Amino acid sequence: MDSPASLTALSSALEPSPNAIRLWTPEERLASMNATLHHWQPGQDIWIYAYGSLIWRPEFEYLERRLATLRGHHRSLCLWSRVNRGTPEVPGLVFGLDRGGACRGMVFKIAGDSVPDVFPPLWAREMSTGAYIPRWIHCDTPEGRVQALAFLMDRRNPGYAGGLQHEHMLAVVRRAHGTNGPCVEYVLETASALRAAGIRDMRLENFAQHLLQPH
Incomplete structure (x- = not known):
């Protein structure tokens, strides 16, 4: 098995340079949000996945x-986090x-009247680097199918972290800490919520079980 030092070195080699990922400007986020809501009718309720x-x-x-249930995509720790759960020098991983x-x-389900207040902070949270593609998709629920807004991973974005091996992902998550706290906490909170x-x-x-084991 690879040593922790070699895993860290290999993980770092697979990470994009700190300058490769930039934060979107407020103008870029607003343009993206308006494009996504182009067909939305004021007052119409919206589902968010x-x-x-x-x-x-x-x-x-x-x-x-x-x-x-959303079909055609799966939950994956496939996005580098350089602010919320990591830093530019020691990035973490978040789900996409x-x-x-x-x-x-x-x-x-978001009330139509609340959409103008809900969406700007939602876009600031989800689209800070433009790593996701906002898309209206159909989801199956126990009460029937609904159309919902989902944020899909953009593999062309420099923040995409697909293809990391299990041990490398563990090493990245264990060492990363950002403004919202440790990356380990983020992964375990998500597992617990599910x-x-x-x-x-x-x-x-x-x-999650491997994260909890001594290393």
Whole structure:
């Protein structure tokens, strides 16, 4: 098995340079948000799909919450985090919706009248680096299919961290700490929230168990 030092070195070699990832300007975020809401009618309720921290820390009020399955993408620690759960020098990893498979998560129903207040802070949170592609997709819920806004991983973004091996991901998550706290905490909170909601993600469960083991 590789040593911790060699794992750290290899992980670092796979990371983009600190200057490769930049924060979007408020103007860029506003343009992206307006383009996404182009067909939205004022007062119309909106569903938002959640697969990670939005499940346990939505930061907005909602009318309804449902379990939901999105097909064609899966939950993955595939995005470098250089602010919230890491730093430019020691980045962490956060979840994205990467291509392939399916993902069980939740959808939140936002009142139409609240959309103008909810969306700017949501865009600041989810689209800080433009690493996601906002897209309207169909989700299956126990009460029927709904159309929801999902933030899909953009593999062309320099923050994309696909293809990391299990041990390398563990090393990255264990060492990273950002403005929102340790990366380990983020992963474990997400795993706990999924369990509480009755969502089984065996890959994440396995990863969380390895994080808790001495190393």
